[in-house]
Structures are given as C-alpha cells and as structure tokens.
Amino acid sequence: xxxxxxxxxxxxxxxxxxxxxxxxxxxxxxxxxxxxxxxxxxxxxxxxxxxxxxxxxxxxxxxxxxxxxxxxxxxxxxxxxxxxxxxxxxxxxxxxxxxxxxxxxxxxxxxxxxxxxxxxxxxxxxxxxxxxxxxxxxxxxxxxxxxxxxxxxxxxxxxxxxxxxxxxxxxxxxxxxxxxxxxxxxxxxxxxxxxxxxxxxxxxxxxxxxxxxxxxxxxxxxxxxxxxxxxxxxxxxxxxxxxxxxxxxx
Numbered sequence: 001x002x003x004x005x006x007x008x009x010x011x012x013x014x015x016x017x018x019x020x021x022x023x024x025x026x027x028x029x030x031x032x033x034x035x036x037x038x039x040x041x042x043x044x045x046x047x048x049x050x051x052x053x054x055x056x057x058x059x060x061x062x063x064x065x066x067x068x069x070x071x072x073x074x075x076x077x078x079x080x081x082x083x084x085x086x087x088x089x090x091x092x093x094x095x096x097x098x099x100x101x102x103x104x105x106x107x108x109x110x111x112x113x114x115x116x117x118x119x120x121x122x123x124x125x126x127x128x129x130x131x132x133x134x135x136x137x138x139x140x141x142x143x144x145x146x147x148x149x150x151x152x153x154x155x156x157x158x159x160x161x162x163x164x165x166x167x168x169x170x171x172x173x174x175x176x177x178x179x180x181x182x183x184x185x186x187x188x189x190x191x192x193x194x195x196x197x198x199x200x201x202x203x204x205x206x207x208x209x210x211x212x213x214x215x216x217x218x219x220x221x222x223x224x225x226x227x228x229x230x231x232x233x234x235x236x237x238x239x240x241x242x243x244x245x246x247x248x249x250x
Contacts, residue, residue: 032060032078032236034185039240041082041099044248049094051249054086054242056098057140059190063234068148068161068168068199069221073126075233077103083134083141086242093136100130100146107150125151131167140237144170150205150216159205161222166200172233182236190235197231199224 082098133145145167
C-alpha cells in the first residue's frame with residue numbers, strides 16, 4: 001500500500017463508475033458527523049517510516065452485532081478505532097496503533113442470564129478497549145487486539161475478557177465498500193465480518209482478584225474457540241495522509 005487514500009480512491013472510482021455520483025449516507029444506529037476530532041488519536045510514525053506513504057485510518061462502527069461465546073451483543077454505541085499504515089525505508093509494510101474507544105453497552109441477560117435477570121441488580125455493561133496490537137494488512141491494518149471490561153459492582157474494576165498479553169484479535173474481512181457523503185464530507189461506508197477469532201477466559205473478576213472468574217466464564221461460555229464467535233460491523237471509514245498531519249512524523 002502506498003497510502004490509504006490512494007487505495008480508497010481506487011474503490012471510490014469503482015463506486016462512482018458503477019453506482020453514479022456520491023450519495024448521502026442512510027441513517028445509522030446513531031449519528032456520526034465527520035470532524036477534525038477524528039484525527040485526534042492518530043499515532044506518531046515509527047522510526048524509519050516513509051512519511052509520504054503513511055495514512056492515519058479512522059474507523060467508527062455505527063452498527064452490527066458480536067457473538068462472544070454465549071453472549072450475543074448488538075453494537076448499540078459507537079466504537080472508534082484509529083490506526084495507521086505505510087512503508088518503512090526497507091520497503092516493508094508496517095502498522096501503528098492509535099486507539100480503540102467504545103462507549104459502554106448493556107449486556108443482554110446481565111450477570112445471570114435470561115430469564116433470571118433482575119433489572120439494575122444484575123445489569124452488566126461492557127466497554128471495549130484497545131491492547132496496542134495491530135499488524136499491517138493489504139489495505140487496512142489487521143489483527144487489531146481488543147479487550148472487554150465487564151462493568152458490574154460485584155465484578156470489581158479489573159474484570160476483563162482478553163488482556164494486553166492475550167487479546168481478542170479481530171481480523172475483519174471487508175464485504176462491501178461504497179463512497180458516500182456525510183455533512184458534505186466524503187467517507188467510505190463499509191460492511192465487514194469476522195468469524196475466525198477466539199475469545200479467552202475472563203480474569204480479574206471479583207474484588208480484582210479473580211474470585212468470580214469461573215462464574216463469568218460459565219455465564220459467557222469462555223474460553224470460546226475460533227469458529228464459535230462472530231462479528232458483523234457497519235463502519236464509516238476515513239483516511240488522511242501523514243503529509244497532512246504535521247507534528248506526527250517520527
């Protein structure tokens with residue numbers, strides 16, 4: 001890949017030729033409005049990066065579902081992923097991690113599961129966080145590592161599914177890509193899916209010492225091997241060359 005913008009423009013040209021002019025995006029699960037804040041988490045370039053080949057890539061998930069073991073979760077809140085990709089001086093491709101930021105989402109069935117859930121008492125929320133893992137892909141960076149913080153008073157503040165050392169590694173496959181417009185800004189509307197990731201056991205649940213790890217694992221069906229989990233994402237994607245991001249070159 002030279003820069004993401006160039007690759008995306010190839011897709012854009014195809015979209016325009018096949019589908020006509022750029023059209024406004026249809027309503028998503030929640031509103032997304034492009035802004036300069038999309039670039040706030042772009043990482044600094046690594047050493048030996050050829051800056052004119054690098055792009056910062058902003059992905060916002062605006063809908064979809066994830067199945068993690070026994071838990072099926074609608075993506076009802078925005079999930080923002082910022083990564084970068086380009087070439088090094090030796091010609092090899094490389095990626096850099098920026099951030100993964102997700103708003104809290106309520107877990108269906110809560111702590112005990114249906115039909116035994118008690119509103120408020122057994123409610124559990126999940127928050128998606130990044131682990132810093134990312135690898136270069138043919139167009140987009142791939143192998144993005146995430147961990148899920150489970151939020152409930154009985155679980156303590158360090159209850160996680162996945163960790164920095166043992167993350168959930170997402171390798172989404174792009175199934176459709178269309179050029180669209182939001183607030184007059186050209187963005188890419190992308191559908192992606194992943195059915196190959198594994199989900200590790202929970203850790204740190206229960207007074208931060210793991211006292212109820214077993215209960216969380218039984219409730220969620222963890223660990224859950226590859227082939228037993230799935231994710232379908234609806235994204236809006238923007239790319240910006242590092243030549244337009246002063247101060248982030250190494």
